[in-house]
Amino acid sequence: MKKNKVADSQxxxxxxxxxxxxxKWKLLIIYYLSKNNKVRYNELQRKIGKITYKTLSSTLKEMESDGLIHRKEYPQIPPKVEYSLTEKGQTLWPIIQEMCQWGEHNKEK
Structure with missing residues (x-):
């Protein structure tokens, strides 16, 4: 007899x-990048608030690996790095907007 696969398997x-x-942070990062097009690391950290350097760094690396964000590094001192959504990342924005609308309609007033 076959075991049923977990519904959320990849x-x-x-x-x-x-x-x-x-x-915890990926949807928020997509939200800020969609609102601001290009965001530098420190600016993104300020916008998010209570996120550690290590957590933000690893989350951005995961998102870059998944093809959601683009990391552009400028060859200058001090280093300048900007993050933006890729086309794939931009396709998540309408979903996030729908989630926001759902929250507006369903939160307690």
């Missing part, structure tokens, strides 16, 4: 989506 479309946006 083999399903839903599971893949969850694996891409999982974590």
């Amino acid at each position: 083999e399903t479309s839903f599971g893949y989506t969850l694996s891409i946006i999982n974590g």
